[in-house]
Amino acid sequence: MGRFLVGFLSVTIGVLVIASLWRANRSSSAAVYVSPSVELLGSVNPEEKSEVSVTFRLHNATAKPLMITNTLTSCVCTKLDVSSFMVPAGEYSDITMLIETKKLRGHHKISAQVWTDNLEFPYFDLAATGDFAAGDSISPFYVTLPPVTPGEKVYSEFDIPGLQIESVSVDSIFDSLNVTFENTTNDENVATKLIFDGIAPKQIESHTAKFNVSFKGIDSSTGVNVFLTVLNRLKASPSGVNFGLVNRSSEVEQSVQIVDRLSSEFKSVKLESAPDFISLADVGLVDSVAKVKLKFKASSPDEFFKDQLQLSVTLDDGTVESIHLPVQARIISQ
Numbered sequence: 001m002g003r004f005l006v007g008f009l010s011v012t013i014g015v016l017v018i019a020s021l022w023r024a025n026r027s028s029s030a031a032v033y034v035s036p037s038v039e040l041l042g043s044v045n046p047e048e049k050s051e052v053s054v055t056f057r058l059h060n061a062t063a064k065p066l067m068i069t070n071t072l073t074s075c076v077c078t079k080l081d082v083s084s085f086m087v088p089a090g091e092y093s094d095i096t097m098l099i100e101t102k103k104l105r106g107h108h109k110i111s112a113q114v115w116t117d118n119l120e121f122p123y124f125d126l127a128a129t130g131d132f133a134a135g136d137s138i139s140p141f142y143v144t145l146p147p148v149t150p151g152e153k154v155y156s157e158f159d160i161p162g163l164q165i166e167s168v169s170v171d172s173i174f175d176s177l178n179v180t181f182e183n184t185t186n187d188e189n190v191a192t193k194l195i196f197d198g199i200a201p202k203q204i205e206s207h208t209a210k211f212n213v214s215f216k217g218i219d220s221s222t223g224v225n226v227f228l229t230v231l232n233r234l235k236a237s238p239s240g241v242n243f244g245l246v247n248r249s250s251e252v253e254q255s256v257q258i259v260d261r262l263s264s265e266f267k268s269v270k271l272e273s274a275p276d277f278i279s280l281a282d283v284g285l286v287d288s289v290a291k292v293k294l295k296f297k298a299s300s301p302d303e304f305f306k307d308q309l310q311l312s313v314t315l316d317d318g319t320v321e322s323i324h325l326p327v328q329a330r331i332i333s334q
Helices: 002-028
Strands: 032-035 038-044 051-060 066-073 078-082 092-100 106-116 123-132 141-144 153-161 165-172 177-186 189-199 206-215 221-229 234-237 241-247 251-260 266-273 278-286 289-297 304-315 320-332
Touching: 032 123, 038 051, 051 066, 051 123, 066 078, 066 092, 066 320, 078 106, 092 106, 092 123, 234 320, 241 251, 241 289, 251 266, 251 304, 251 320, 266 278, 266 289, 289 304, 289 320
Parallel strands: 038 123, 141 221, 241 320
Antiparallel strands: 032 051, 051 092, 066 106, 078 092, 106 123, 153 189, 165 206, 177 189, 206 221, 234 251, 251 289, 266 304, 278 289, 304 320
16 A cells, blocks of 8 residues: 555656646747748739738737737838737737838838837847849839948849840939949840949938939830938847836836947947936946946836937947937836
């Protein structure tokens, strides 16, 4: 009887330990995630499809309900359709990205962000990439060059199948970007390669270059719009701050890391533009990295707070750069 009791207790304890480990492992693997995070559209003809859509699924694999608090898109040609802003535990919400294609030409990456009230997973990046071309059409071309930092080398090639350029007349373009073209013939196939080669300007802004192109065998010329974005020298990680759910009159802190893309050392960081209830709690400077801690006091009269902060950073070469951080919080009563 004693041996039976000991054996029974051993088996029972073993089962309980295994169950406990299984629950712990299940809890540790709980997360919020998006699938897929990047969707490949392939080749899209805007004349045949005026709109394309892709669907991303936001999974809430935690034990608590999740709220989608905000959505952002990188292009006015894009909007997001959210099936449910409140996602119960263990459920999901479908997020459909609708893209108007009529003004898109060349290779594009359309991106978006979805913000949540989960402090561990405050936001998610979504993206769709594709090549937009209208065959042999001579409608205006839209060429988007990869983003660059100030003073960085710019080099990109853009192929126009089925057509050959006779001349390029530049109307307005910044001096540091050179545009040339190469006509190629392979058996009976012809094509033109537009080549962009130069140095990114020091100004931090988006540049649009426009010029006229004449094609061989076609009487009329067409326009080519070239978009080049010069990025801010400073990069924040994460790119925004979500203070989450905050009890009214209490204080919470969140950290963000700022990096200089050109690897200059930081001298100081100041909070230039912010409401009274957001302050700079701590700043740690190590070479070209600044670790900034922001303090939020929930004294805002609004239940849902959303704003943009401006930080100024002084670098070792004496230049002062600014960076803007979107922030948000949901204030609740105790």
